[in-house]
Amino acid sequence: MVTSYLLASTVSTPLWGKLGDLYGRKRFFQAAIIIFLVGSAMSGVAQNLDELIGFRALQGLGAGGLIVGAQAIIGAVVSPRERGRYMGLMGSVFAVASVAGPLAGGFFTEQLSWRWVFYINLPVGALALGIIAVALPARIERVKHSIDYAGAATLGSAVTALILALTWGGNTYAWTSGVILGLFAAAAALVATFVAVEQRATEPLIPLQLFRMSIFRVASMAGGVVGFAMFGAITFLPLFLQTVLGAGPTDSGLQMIPIMAAMLTMSIWSGRRISQTGRYRAYPIAGTMIMTVGIFLLSRLGITTPYWVAAIYMALVGAGLGLTMQVMVLAVQNSVRYSELGTATSSATFFRAIGGSIGVAVFGAIFTNRLTASLSPELRASGQASTHFTPEQLKALKVTAPAEYAQYLHAFGHALHVVFLSAVPFAATGILLALMLREVPLRVTAFRGAGMDAAESQGIVETAESAEAEAEAATSGASTTGGSPAATR
Numbered sequence: 001m002v003t004s005y006l007l008a009s010t011v012s013t014p015l016w017g018k019l020g021d022l023y024g025r026k027r028f029f030q031a032a033i034i035i036f037l038v039g040s041a042m043s044g045v046a047q048n049l050d051e052l053i054g055f056r057a058l059q060g061l062g063a064g065g066l067i068v069g070a071q072a073i074i075g076a077v078v079s080p081r082e083r084g085r086y087m088g089l090m091g092s093v094f095a096v097a098s099v100a101g102p103l104a105g106g107f108f109t110e111q112l113s114w115r116w117v118f119y120i121n122l123p124v125g126a127l128a129l130g131i132i133a134v135a136l137p138a139r140i141e142r143v144k145h146s147i148d149y150a151g152a153a154t155l156g157s158a159v160t161a162l163i164l165a166l167t168w169g170g171n172t173y174a175w176t177s178g179v180i181l182g183l184f185a186a187a188a189a190l191v192a193t194f195v196a197v198e199q200r201a202t203e204p205l206i207p208l209q210l211f212r213m214s215i216f217r218v219a220s221m222a223g224g225v226v227g228f229a230m231f232g233a234i235t236f237l238p239l240f241l242q243t244v245l246g247a248g249p250t251d252s253g254l255q256m257i258p259i260m261a262a263m264l265t266m267s268i269w270s271g272r273r274i275s276q277t278g279r280y281r282a283y284p285i286a287g288t289m290i291m292t293v294g295i296f297l298l299s300r301l302g303i304t305t306p307y308w309v310a311a312i313y314m315a316l317v318g319a320g321l322g323l324t325m326q327v328m329v330l331a332v333q334n335s336v337r338y339s340e341l342g343t344a345t346s347s348a349t350f351f352r353a354i355g356g357s358i359g360v361a362v363f364g365a366i367f368t369n370r371l372t373a374s375l376s377p378e379l380r381a382s383g384q385a386s387t388h389f390t391p392e393q394l395k396a397l398k399v400t401a402p403a404e405y406a407q408y409l410h411a412f413g414h415a416l417h418v419v420f421l422s423a424v425p426f427a428a429t430g431i432l433l434a435l436m437l438r439e440v441p442l443r444v445t446a447f448r449g450a451g452m453d454a455a456e457s458q459g460i461v462e463t464a465e466s467a468e469a470e471a472e473a474a475t476s477g478a479s480t481t482g483g484s485p486a487a488t489r
Contacts, residue, residue: 004053007163008060010353011156014205016065017346025073026136032065037125044118068346071329151197151205158190166361206347215335215438219328220351222433226324227355229295229427235360236419243412244303258311259318266322281439284324288430291320295427299420303413335440363419370418374411
């Protein structure tokens with residue numbers, strides 16, 4: 001159920017970004033909201049798990065457009081120099097929503113029904129849809145374009161094969177089984193096919209020339225690493241809080257506040273500092289360092305760890321994420337042509353999402369394997385379901401078999417230790433990538449104009465030539481704040 005949502009949102013992200021570039025961001029942002037709401041409504045009325053998995057995938061298709069659409073719209077109407085502040089606000093909204101979501105979900109699950117976890121999206125989404133219809137100007141010009149459907153299909157198939165292999169490997173099928181090996185082989189072949197398709201596409205889904213830019217390469221790889229570590233940590237923290245500390249669904253949401261509060265604070269602070277100074281490179285370097293330390297400390301959590309200690313560790317992870325996530329997107333947006341803003345944004349977001357999807361699958365496999373191996377023969381004899389005890393089942397086990405309950409907690413803590421420890425080297429790789437990120441002066445215009453794009457027609461410029469071309473475009477009448485109609489698409 002989780003994988004179907006993550007997979008659908010991940011594979012659809014590049015296509016949403018490209019469609020927004022080609023036809024205008026407003027209509028496709030609205031379409032993403034509608035698809036997300038339809039998927040939410042259908043998930044709420046699902047009658048079995050198979051239906052819920054399918055409807056969650058539909059919801060994820062819309063979610064892919066929401067993520068990249070919001071970032072690309074900000075990029076279209078706000079100059080990079082001012083965008084740091086707005087990206088900080090977006091990061092803070094993400095942090096608040098990440099706390100409010102689990103809180104609301106836990107409340108509805110306990111007081112009403114799990115179906116309201118999905119129904120609550122409907123009034124919120126309808127309000128957003130109305131605001132977008134009134135407040136966001138639409139692009140007026142119409143230009144004939146070519147959609148890279150072949151690229152979207154091959155990329156989506158490659159990601160699907162990879163995620164399924166990582167999700168099923170060692171769990172549903174053995175790692176050496178024909179199914180898993182076949183999926184890995186299919187993923188590799190489809191990636192090669194995607195590269196070949198993009199080289200021939202008139203308007204490629206992900207222009208390969210973007211990878212010639214050092215900033216795009218580094219930011220995309222760093223985003224993937226951050227997503228890998230972030231989703232791995234955030235996914236398993238509620239398990240620790242509910243299983244080891246005995247918190248209920250609502251309480252575990254409240255106990256996640258330190259990670260989100262730190263993310264909110266550092267997102268706003270770093271965004272404002274970037275807007276004031278025009279410099280951004282130091283923040284992801286510091287952020288990845290802090291995040292790495294925080295994830296390592298999470299690996300020290302045990303069944304006797306008090307909550308206040310866990311809260312400090314969570315706050316460190318949140319602070320690191322707040323200093324890193326939005327800055328990587330800003331660096332990419334600042335280094336590409338305006339005409340490729342949505343494509344570059346969606347590509348950077350895609351790599352972070354694919355990192356997160358892979359992280360959830362990999363850490364899930366590690367957790368399940370280690371927990372199963374650490375269980376007592378008595379618990380193992382009950383089958384794989386013993387690795388998925390609900391809080392209610394654990395409470396019953398504590399009463400009926402206290403010795404087995406204590407052994408289960410010990411095995412659970414050991415499995416989590418291995419999961420968080422496995423995330424440390426990936427987070428540390430993020431430090432190396434952040435050190436490789438180049439510092440390019442932030443532009444002061446949102447709409448770059450024909451003069452700027454023409455200056456870059458032979459390749460995307462990342463040096464002082466960009467500033468010179470931009471100054472020339474600005475003196476020829478380009479908007480400095482996004483007031484031009486083209487700047488609000």
